[in-house]
Amino acid sequence: MKAMSLRNPVIRRNGNFLIGTAVVTACLWVLVPLYFLAVNALSSPKAVIGFPKPAVPQFNLESVHFFATYEGVATALLNSVLVAGLTMVLAIGLGAPAGYALARFDFPGKSAFRLVVLMTRAFPLPLLALPLTVLYIRTGLDDTALGLAFVHTTLALPFSILITASLFLSIPVELEEAAWTLGCTRIGAFRHIVLPLAVPGIAASAVFAFVTSWNEVFAAAVLTVQHRTLTAFLLQSLDVSPLPLKFAGAAALVLPTLIFLFAVRKYLFSLWGIANR
Amino acid sequence: MRETRWLPYALLLPATAFLLAFFLLPFIEVALNAFTPKGGGPFSLNHFRTMIGDWKFGPAVRNTFVLTLIIVPLQTILALALANLVMKVQRRADVLLYILTIPLGISDLAAGLIWLAIFEQTGYLNSILSGLGVIPGPQTILSYQNMWVLFAAVILAEVWRATAIMLVILVAGMGLIPREYYEAAEVFGASAWKRFLRITLPLLKPSLQTALILRTILAFEVFAIVAALAGTNLQVLMGETYAWQFDFQDNGVASAYALLILAISVGFTVLLLWALRDRTGVRA
């Protein structure tokens, strides 16, 4: 029987070898370009423009210094943090209650709401920035962190809702019912029982919202002029910025998200995968 | 308890109101702006005429479609292979998965710049090639004279960046397929490839559908990666939208482009939903 082939030690060893090579290749494929970026960001500007690239890189913080002191970069970084932070707060503040409602209740309109939330992902959301420019000018929101945060929240909200919904679903409702029989009001049960269990997952989706905003390019470039975010800044200076600036900027874009996502990786896999059904 | 009647609606209200204001209304406005001529007035197709008449329109449409139609299938195959790999790995599968999904957290602009470091004139590709003696000196790889190179660079960068999006969805979907199905197939003599074809793929259809739709829509939005690698030498729809809005300050034509992208996205979504619809009523 063919099934016996897996028991054959020779074939098993070859199979393991193939898998091992595949794993190493896949990892290198992802990590090598990042390595190049790190090297570029941590080399002197001369080395960045120089050719050929040395096999063993010389580490040097000049590029980083150049980047940090370049005009407009510091404020751009601050703006990115501000917008991402606002997005995070808005996405969770609006999304978590909706997620809870979807997880715990059955009510007329539930599937319609769910459908609308899913449908929003069928639309290229950054395009929203276009009509909003006019509206923002009228309401004084143009070129503000809050204005951009609203667009980014639209981007992050559907995810936030679906992730928190599956998060709350994973906390058995019996726990809340037990709390109700032991003297809790609905809010009390939420505070004492659900929240402590949900905090890690909510933190993960908050980070996700932050990263979504941090990385977004199109809307940021369209909506911010004086108060540009890092992405807008880098995009609009592509023609004129020297290479060291580009690479250090890219590193600045990448590093925080790598750290954040590593910190919450446990929850993101289970939540994202389920949320995408 | 009594409040279960109105509580869910109260909880949904903020999110619904927000989406209404910042999603539904703006999209209606895009449509309106696309059809309203400069300075107001009745329904007009002027913006669309301007859009189509511009010499960059044709290339933008062509390039965007070519990129999408190459990248998405490529990524799907790659994602399937990687998902399979992740499921097969016995130890440290979570570490492998984390590494493979790192690109998820990377902005498309950053990804473009990362691959710029490789393809740039003084970049790593040139360095390696010259080091191996293949070329005499630094070559300009990313110039408008080598359109196919520009394409290749963008495709490579996009595949590098965005395969993870499909990977996560597929891994989650694969995790739901009970092992017993594979074991039964094995007992009945199915090879690994057959098992993949007859069990994995069919049961993965809902996840594949989701992954494909998501990825295709994002593919039509390709923007920053092209800007980083090819600047204005490679036109794409989103890039043109940006140019008209920001450089030419013409919201009307930009909205026309936006509507076009929207129509294409919705069209493909419907197509994919229909093509991969659940015909048997079987769910994994």
Place this chain on the structure above:
Amino acid sequence: MADIDIIGVAKTFGSYQALKTVDMHIADQEFMVLLGASGSGKTTLLRIIAGLEYANAGEVRIGGHRVDHLPPRSRGIAMVFQNYAVFPHMTVFENIAFGLRMQKILNTEVERRVKRAAGLLRIDQLLSRYSNQISGGQRQRVAVARALAVEPAVLLMDEPLSNLDALLRLEMRAELKGVLQESRTTTVYVTHDQVEAMSLADRIAVMHEGGIVQAASATEVYRDPATRFVGSFIGSPPMNFLPAERQAGGVAVVGRTFPAVAGQGALEFGIRPEDVVRAAEGLRGKVRVVEPLGPHQLVTLDIDGHLFRAVIENDHKIAPGETLVLAPRADRIRWFDRASGAAIH
């Protein structure tokens, strides 16, 4: 006084009627078991008493006060859930203490009551552990201790033993009975296991398709089932039923004549497997299967084409294919109206 009154309670979920106008009175300190198969409405009724569901009609009173508009926390109840619902982010101590803390009881008193409840359930050495560090059986004890610690007027239990393995279930049943007898709290206990019901209950309410068919002591439910359903549901192996024909001056059951039964209409003859003895005269059948079960033999016979089970003592071996004559104990024969299933007295 914590007696419970259920008056005209009905509940529908969408188009599905889970409870059809239920009336019941549970006396103070009584241990009432709601027994039924899944879908019988027993858990729904329990949850309505708890306040986790709201009835569409009717009243619920505890201690004479109407409670059906009150949330669970204001009803003076405590509940043990089927899956225990032990809070995973708290220690065993904090779990048991939870209800007391919600009542803002002083720390010293909290500690006393927690230790006492833990002692009753024999989990005092687990107080500093978390739920993922203890076994399922131990978690169940935590759930019970948590409910007892608040010293409720009414204790509600939703199939607390059904997730335990057979041996553990047996042990816990006895322990639970001991603990609850001591606490003397009015208890409503839901189960589908009739042995559990018989063992623990003061009274059993047999439920079927959203209604209470009979509410009586274990013995009464066993000996005098109100309907054919109760007769077939209670008792293992189940009661035997044979068709009966009214005749002039009596009732004929597979060829044997029995004294006349009151009323009109088609009848069914019911007798429990252990209420027949081998005799010279009686119901005649052919032995199909003999199962030696230790203390007795379970014999399955074919009586005139009908399946019949008898519990016979072990002294004389019986072989398949034999013909057996069984005389039913006259005082244990039960007659049922064939159309309605109601017992005829």
